[in-house]
Amino acid sequence: MNQRIKDHPDLAEKFNADEARVNWHDETLWWIRQKRDKAAWLLPEWEQLRETASLIKHNVLSNLSEYLLQFEQKARENGIVVHWAADGDEHNRIVHSILKQHGITQIVKSKSMLTEECHLNHYLADNGVDVVDTDLGERIVQLAKEPPSHIVLPCIHWKKEEIGELFHEHLGTPKGNADPQFLTHAARLSLRKNFLERKVALTGVNFAVAETGEFVVCTNEGNADMGAHLSDVHIACMGIEKLIPQRKHLGVFLRLLTRSATGQPITTYSSHFAKPRKGQEMHIVLVDNGRSAHLGKESFRNALKCIRCGACMNTCPVYRRSGGHSYHNAVAGPIGSILAPNFDMRANADLPFASTLCGSCSNVCPVKIDIHNQLYQWRQVLVKEGFTPRAKTAAMKAMAVTLANPGMYKIAGKMGRIAMRAVPGLVNNKFNPWYNQREMPVPPKESFKEWYQKNRKS
């Protein structure tokens, strides 16, 4: 996995070294955003659905402990083994302990951003367990030894020619064959073997229903079902915020999820798991990992409504031009930028600044998270907590003093404009990040205020 070595601006700059790739990345994601728009417009009640979903999640977050206990009780009655994990390490240990009980060293796993967040694959690899990711995109980034760059489209940054090379190397496909259908078939054959051989399947959870103790897993490839149905042991891992109160609420979320994610009316497979089939063991691991603390932060609580559709990434003009890895976090993009500082403020202090605050993310969000407002709020928190370069703080203080003082402002403005005209090299140099790729504005001889003084003020 890529270790974070630099901040978002540096990683984004690296991504931008290849402009053709940035164009392609941007256009691909914009195409998905447009598919989302078309799907949304087909439902006249779209905005009402978003509001309803937001309110249901509001109810969940306000009563989370009760819903969790209800879910636990119902799931146990259904014969599911329920585990609680306070953090990522405990989650990883629980999963590993289940495998150890069965003497298992090989598992299949369908997509779960929670396990990415907990770095489960690494933990299991370190403990001698081989994990095969069965979602095609996840499999590709796994073979490439990379983390996913997008929560719904994990390898959206890979071109088919590159995948052809990767498969040639790992799956023995003919060199130079980049036909998507052929490559998908090769992956399918390889994964089929894994599905048939491996006795334990791990899946994520999209929605868990408190009322019934069941959970729903949504995939487009049916890989979660292949794993779960062929396995002796099914382990499902979920963040505690994935709950919804009742089964009837599913309709709201299933209609929103995939329309927002890919523009499909519904996921190809929305599979309900209520209890283990005869002879099978079913476990569910409920993971906190910072969520309770997050719930306690009033300004940021809404972020826990997220259903992981990825719409905010597809629409984000910054994400489209900086790539998922520039966010150095399991969940990238706008939503990742407001979730990540909850886990580690220091490591993720750069992320809330990786936005123009354009607000498009909040508008596409199917559960109406006020993402751009939270980005703004996070900036205030991070500065107050001291996670800003001293030079920036000093510059801001100087600016605040100048701008608050009409006399100083007038003099500074005039001097600045004179200097820009007389000694353009003062600002038109390589130390000015505006000037590197843009011309500076041409300073006028007089400001509006000076004009007004001369022409209107008598």
Added chain:
Amino acid sequence: MTRVGLFIPCYVDQFYPQVGIATLQLLEKLGCEVFFPMQQTCCGQPMANSGYEHLGAGCNENFVKDFASFDYIVCPSGSCTLHVKDHLHSARDEHAASQIRSRIYELSEFLTDVLKVEQLEARFPYRVGLHQSCHGQRGLMMSQMTELVAAPFSKPVQLLKLVEGLELVALNRKDECCGFGGTFCVTEEAVSVKMGKDRVADHEQQGVAYIAGADMSCLMHMEGILRRKGSAVKVIHIAEILNSVIDEPAN
């Protein structure tokens, strides 16, 4: 007569006085009594969006002192208007601050919503692309946004349609951000420039002579990119277009 306090943002004052002049003349033409408080400076947004909202008290108190007495405060910038609307507070006089928050308007929304302008004597015979700045558009809701399933409208377009000879083009991405973003334009230089280049390219592909907008900051960013590449496309603030009576806008 409507008493209007004119708020000219700091960077417009310093770099684009013609936008302030056009705004003033336009408002007067439309029958407003316009006052320009000479002690005004900045709304404090540059600090606030960088995480230093707590350093904005000086700017805030200034603003309240300058603008407390007006029926309306009008500003030719959606972004600065939004900042005042959302974040202006005062330890000395919070009542006045709250009055200002509810009385401040971006120029084009003031023209459509308060003055209810339905005709203009303006002529601008050029092909124009409209850049819908994010803060005005999504923050002040100056137009329908592509993300939302809602009836279409646009306050700036409504006004531009009153201008004789103006040919408004349709863009491929009608409300994509230009990448300016305040300090974002320097802290995230690579992405900011790329966004600006893409935004400009959309307009250029439609063969525009001018990129118009209600926010000079976005236009300043795009102007920097246009001039660096030697493009013939120019940027222009909507106030200049709405105030133009001659063929060539004032430079």
